[in-house]
Structure formats: structure tokens, C-alpha cells
Amino acid sequence: MLDLITLSIFDANEFFNWFVNHANYWFVFIFMVIESSFIPFPSELVVPPAAYLAMQPDSTMNIYAVTLIATAGALVGALVNYYLALWVGRPIVYRFANSRLGHMLLIDEAKVDKAEKYFDDHGAISTFIGRLIPAVRQLISIPAGLARMHLGKFVIFTTLGALVWNAILALLGYFLSTFVNKDQLLTKVEEYNDYLTYAGYGIGVICVLFILYNAFKPKPSNNTI
Template identity: 50%
Template sequence: MIKEIAQTIVDLIFDWGYLGIFLLMAIESSFIPFPSEIVLIPAGYLASKGDMSISMIMASALGGSLVGAFINYYLALTLGRKILKRYGRYFFIKESALDKMDGFFAKHGHISTFIGRLIPGIRQLISIPAGLARMNLIVFSTYTALGAGIWALILTMLGYFIGENQELIDTYLKQITISVVVVLLLLGSWYAYYQKQKAK
């Protein structure tokens, strides 16, 4: 069944072209869980055959990712606080917690957004606390684009070089994901150390 879904995605990308990549990545980056690897790996494979352009794939993927992130950001910005102030007590969320989040994102929103965009399962959700904290839109857009761009390039290149070998894709994708998480942990640790030294 997974193979059939993947084939359907490939067919959709081939039929709709870059618009299909844009729309699917917008969905993946918004509140609808959707794995970006089944979009960009096939797209990279099509690029290896000369049917698509790497630069256009990246532009479409990045554009779609930003649109999806903006959807979450603006929903959280316009509705999030109203909902949490009314119903937050049912989920043990106090208004003081929102104030703390505002302060955190004011100081560390850039690194949090960048790291969040590269962690599976979190990348779609990091826009929500950014919107709730009213994070500066330019800073949010910059670090969202940076993180989303790196991940899109990794997946596209994976499809470009080994797009026909599903077993190798599974192996390398797992190794790459683990490597990215390790690098992000090191980056987060360095950033925390830097902030402590700066405070002193």
C-alpha cells in the first residue's frame, strides 16, 4: 500500500509539476501531517532523469514550506491566544506560561525555529509557538526558510542519487536523520553554553 501511495505521489508530481511540489509541501508544512520525503525524494529522482530541474524543485519546495508555516503562524497569532485564554485551564496552561514563552522566543526564537524545522515530527509544529509568541515575522521567515531549505535539499539529493533503490533510501534517510539530530543537539548545547557565558 505504501508503494502504491508513493507511486501516486510520483504521478501527481509528474502531472502537476512544480505546482504539485508547492502544494504538497504547503500541506506538509501546515497543520496536516504529511511526510516530505515522499514528495521530494521522487522529485529528485525525476530530476536525475532530466524531467525536472533541481533549482525549480527547491524553489517550489521552499515556497510551499513557507506558505504552510505562515498558515500555522497566523492561525496561532490571530486565534491561539484567544483559545488558550478561554480553554487553556483545561489543559493546565496558565497565562503566565504564555508570558514566559513570549520572553523565550524574543531571545531564542531564531535558533528554536531553525532547529525545530529540521527535527521530524516537530518541523510542522514549530510555527505555532512562534505565532503565539508574536515572533518577529522577518526573523521567523528567515530561519524557517533556512531550516526548510536544508531539509528539502537533503531529500532532493537523496532522490537524485539513489532514487530507484528503496532499500538504500530507507537506510540513508535513517542515518541522515540521526546525524542531523546529533548535529542539532550539539548546536543547541553550544548555543546554551554561549548564552550562559554571555550572561556572565
Template identity: 45%
Template sequence: MIKKFLFALLFIFSFSALKAAPTESIQSATDTLSVIQHIEEWYKNNTNYYTVTALMACESSVLPVPSEMVIPPAVYIAMDPDSNLNIWLIIFFGTIGALIGASFNYLMAKWLGRLVIYKFADSKIGKSFLLSSEKIMKAETYFNDHGKTSTFVGRFIPVIRHLISIPAGLAKMNYLSFALYTVLGAGLWNCILALLGYLAHGQQDLINKYSHQLSYVFIAAGVILAGWLILKTVRRKKK
């Protein structure tokens, strides 16, 4: 997930560079659009509150759609004077989508039970969704160790983020408590992602000039974060 986060940042940098490029050069390269340009064009033509809600619902369910590729680009587009999108509504609908996807995982786990969930995770279909019994076990262990608040804190942890709803369902956690912690966690996470998209637009000239150097900064931050998570896991196992 950290790699996806870094890729999302690089995606935003590419967004800025394309915005700053002369119109003539972009037009002349229409027949050889890069993958990033295709993605930009798709976002421009299709990003709205419905797609943000749907994509974030997928992100919080078993579908591997990273939120880092949904909220920041949507906010970036909202900063365009010609856009009808509102940043606060992007955060709102993104959070609603996260609750919908998390509720799907919660209800699925609650109704199907642990045995079926673990078998599904190790099936071909489950693996195509990047699931595994090890990931489910990791999320369930985290939930058991941290209780109800794990549905809030778990929204900020890679891998755990979109799976924490499953152990909540397996434990038959009170749904209102589950929904409250999910909305709070997802809402705060979406605010962070929205800030990322806002800064990408607000500091466009700076990013265009120093995007290469900034990418190393974010990579270093990702390595530090990964190291901290590994150290925390090792210490917990020792205890």
C-alpha cells in the same frame, strides 16, 4: 516521524528496483500493480512544481504529509532524462511551500490564541490530523528553551518540525525573523532530502544489489538518532 523517514527510504529502494525491472515483466503485471507501483505511477504523472509546493505546504501545516515522501521521489523523477523538472527548482519550490504552510500555522496561532489552539489539538478534528495538546506543549517548550533559532533548528527534529510555527505565533514572534529562520531551516532540510533522492538514482545499481543490507543500515541510524533524542530529553528534564 522516524518511521516515516525509514519508509521513505524503502520507497526509494522500491523505486530503483522498478526502474531496473524488464519492461516485459512490468507490462505483464499491470493488472496486479502493487501499492508502491501505484504511488510511482502517480508521482510520474502528477509531480510538478505546483504539487511539490502544495504538498510541502501541507507538510509544514497541521496536515500529516511527511516531507520525506515529497522531495526525494520528486528529485528521483527529475533525474530521468525525459523529465522537465529541475532539482534546484524542486528545492526552491519545496522551501516556498514549507514557508506557506509554516506561515499558516504561525498566523493561526497568533490570531486564535493559546486556549483555542490547545482545544483544537485535543478535538476530534485535531486528532484526525495527528495533533494533541501534548505535542503542542512539546513544541512550545522547545521554542521557549531555544528562542528564535528554534524555528531553524526545529526543522530537523521529528514531531517538532511541522509544529514549531505554532509556538512562534503564540509568542507573536516578529514575522520577518520567523520567515527568515523558516526558509533557512526548510531550505537546508530540503537540500538533505534532495541529496537522498539524487543518491538513490545515482547509485541505482548499488542500491538494487544491496538494498536489503542498506535498509538495515538506515534502520540502525534511525534507532541511534531516536536514542540520542531520548537521551537529550532525559538530560534536559534532570537539569
């Protein structure tokens, strides 16, 4: 079940129906900025329906453009978190996480601490892998900002991670467009949400294994005869 459905801030079904009827590139970008910042808003409610609509015969959108624009929005939202953490520092970040407003936004000290520990354990690459993992995705930019991670590396890893995740979501929208009507779309997105999570974890594990392989594989000998 999508996280947002448990919120009392607004009705996810109403938002989903509204988005399906009004989706355009600007809304994809804006809501992905929100999704990637500290405001809880699952990308599953944005990219799959936008990709689904892009595959309709009368659509003015393109599925590749949806993926790229969603990735651009995710990067902007991540930069918001990065710079907020960079400017305000750890004490204020944790004070906000423990505040009533932080709790209303489904942020607490445990989640921020989890994201920070994940960053500490995996280093800069965590900004890539973290984009594929639920409960870490939205907050991984905060420890990157707290650690003053090099901005260029942050942008590259964040963009790649967001692109992979949004491509997965867009593929789901494409897949659903082949056999699902609009009335069934939200139900099917919820149904396949767990598979999306598993796909994200799987890609993350593959990336880690690839990095470890390259780090520890024997280096070719430079000896000449």
C-alpha cells in the same frame, strides 16, 4: 518507517506511486504547503522522489528548482500555522489539539506542548533548528505565532531551516537516482529515513554549538598601544 504509513487516511504506497507518475513543480509546492501546516504529511514522500525524477534524462524538472520550490511551499505552510496561532490564541489551539479532528490529524496537547517548550527553551533560533527535528518540524510555527515572534525573523529562520532540510532530502533523491529504479524507490526512501533523521539532529547540534561558540567566545580587546 515513515509516519504517514501508519495513518488510515490513505495508502502511502498508492500516493507515492501516484506522485512518482505525476510529479511536477506545482505538486511539490502544494504538498509541501500541506506538509508544513498542521496536516500530517511527511516531506520524505515528496522531495526525494521529485529530486530523483529531476535527475532522470527525460525529466522536465531541475533538482535545484525542486529544492527551492519545496522550501517555498514549506514557508507558506509554516505561515499558515503562524497566523492561525497568532489569531486564535493558546486556548483555542490547545482545544483543537484535544479535539477529535486534532487527533485524526495526529495532533494532541502533548505534541503542541512539546513544540511550545522547545520554542521557549531555544528562542527564535528554534524555528530554524525545529525544521530539522521530527515531531517538531510541522508544529514549531505554532508557538512562534503564540509568542508573536517578529515576522521577519520567523520568515528568515523558517526558510533557512526548511532549505537545509529540503537540500538533505534532495541529496537523498540524487543519491538514489544513481542506482535505484522507480519500483524500489519507496523502499529505499524508507530504508534511509532514519539516516535523514540523524542528519537533521546532527546539523541542529552543530548549529547550536556554533551559536554558543559565537555567544561566549572572548571578544577582542579594543585597547590600543
